[in-house]
Amino acid sequence: MSDLTTTGHELTSDGWTRAYTGSVMDTFGPPQRILVRGDGCEVWDADGNRYLDLLAGIAVNALGHAHPTLTAAISAQLGTLGHVSNFFGTPAQITLAERLLQLAQAPAGSRVFFANSGTEANEAAFKMTRRTGRTRVLALEGGFHGRTMGALALTAKAAYREPFEPLPGGVEHLPFGDTAALEEAFSADAVAARGEVAGLVVEPVQGEAGVRELPAGYLPLARRLTSDAGALLVLDEVQTGVGRTGEWFAHQHTDLGGGIVPDVVTLAKGLGGGFPVGAVIAYGEGPAALLGRGQHGTTFGGNPVAAAAALATLGVLDRDRLLANATEVGETLRRAVAGQDNPLVAGVRGRGLLLAVELTRPVAADVARLALDAGFIVNPVAPDAVRLAPPLILTAEQALEFAAFLADVTVPEPEKS
Template sequence: MRDAVLNGTATQVDPGEETFAALESRHGLGLYVPRGITLTRGQGAYVWDADGRRYLDCTAAYGVASLGHCHPAVVAAISHQAATLIACSGSFGNDQRAQLYAELSTVLPAGLTRVFFCNSGAEANEAALKFARLTTGRTGVVAAMRGFHGRTAGALTATWEPKYREPFEPLLPGFNYIPYNDLAALEAAVTDDVGAVILEVIQGEGGVQPGTADFLQRAQRLCSDRGALLIVDEVQSGFGRTGTFFACESVGLQPDILTMAKGIASGFPMGAVALGERVVKLSPGQHGTTFGGAPLACAAARATLRILRAEQLPAQVAARGAWFLEQLRAIPSERIRDVRGRGFMIGVELTEPAAPYIAAAQARGLLVLNAGTQVIRLLPPLILTEADLAFAIGVLTEVLCSPSI
């Protein structure tokens, strides 16, 4: 029986036809582990499946739905722009792009004055690595163990996890991986042939591991002293997720290059790279994109920035995230080894595989993610209310304390 959604209400029609899930299985590449439900609608912090069941979405579609699903201001901006001008090459000026440049400059960390728009976090990191090589003339890159920067060739090389890299090797030469937060290893790794150090302020896929201020600030000083550029990957942690507009603000970093995506446009595909004064001025043709910086994406990003600022969402996330962490740490379960993170970027590390508990939470109406084998990751929309947080705590307490899961 095939699923359908009419006027926002899930129905089933045409007995004998394949379900949405069957169609995806037949024609997709099987690159994702299926969660067993088909999502067909979203509003605010909630999504609905093809059977009409509601879930609190603490995945935010991997952190992109920063304002929740279908925020009215973003919907209005996209709808208006879609009827005005959808596509515009970077060879031509555009009103939406120009205004986004100006508005984004008011929230970027100090010293980041130029921006390149693209379509994803992986694209942003690819561009950052190219710009660093062009500037320094050096091919060496220092990255961190458990770091994740994307799955395209350069970004994949910077990603530590061997299971992602090894099937596609040889990748780019010159990359060295050091233990995260290891000052001695960092000091030894930044040699004269290193053009860039690329780090996350909080490792996302690596288990929601916060970097120490000492480690991150030392990386900045070493890059400055030894002629390398510091690339800070804020693809997952940016745009209010950790309680400040960018996570690097909380540790006093001023990166040479900052990459961003996910929450920048509330779910509309977009990425960006911000450059400081140590990065060489680029010339036409040295990099480019067909779709990056298109009016539709820029309109969505502008609406997102307006709401983030007008509603002071980063400050709300800082306060509610602290309470959320406190409540998670109070769950009386021997299965919990650690709870860590900042704002609404949280990892609950277990003493055993997380998959059964993620499935049990889903069965109770709560969607969460994993970060590796044993970490439950929470990346909820920034608009979660106290009631939403209480519901999430209740479900996680139930599943993590249940003797039968």
């Protein structure tokens, strides 16, 4: 039996890594670093090295690390009422639901279901499409919606799907951003051959595919087609919601969403500022009634501590103008990168503080490794793209630190044999 519980705090990063590989399932590979402390946009590893966190737990830590308002809210709620089950309501849960409906500009009759993660929120949304009485669901190539069986059925990546097939049936994956393919999926011929569409599930910006925005006009077309077909339009805003792109929800950008009102929006990641919480927003009385009593549930969803964390996060985002900060700092970084002449860096795409640095060669993993060695945490989300999803409190000065690193980063060309 290991004596890790008594000696673990004395271990170096190498020691912790050995302990990790001996005790944690190998679903993620060995950890890149063992992180022990965070403050604002910075974290430290077990050996005392400091890093600028430009990933924020993959768009989760909206307020950075150890934010005093968030930690105080969680502590106060846990010291008052921690968990009660969904046989009971709590003020925090109810207040959070009302706040989300307000931010979503949801019409009368709208309702919220609380979960614990993005995949759970998408699982609930998938079940809502089945309640239409139809089974044919459309999603997009490149989309990522989670790893539970239903959410995985919506996810297009073969490497994630194939080990677990057969998955829940009825899902068709359409080419990303292809309006002709979208129209064909709703055509009379498609309906005659494959059935009526129950729902269309899309991310306004695909994060895991390399921060790819849907083209202008796509979401308005999707809204028209789903409405005409009596199908649900489900927007997965797990990564793009809660101010990440400079609006509360990415589809609220006029050029991206065109003013549409979806039927369902799913949220998680940044909603709790680091505390696990997910949500499904159903717009209007029809979608809100799709999951009736006993048809869905969760033990921890909407618990008062998670709700308090979400309320505190939303409050700070509003109070400190962090949506505007996301827009401004994201633009600062974009301009700084555009002004460089590093032949390895092609530019930046995305919006707000959900960005991808575009590379001219498929060396994103090398760039991410060099960045980590230099004290920056980023994510090689595609072979030729590095994802940035930092805390929304990131300053322009911190963004420029990373831009300076990008200006000088080099990855040697492979030697020709």
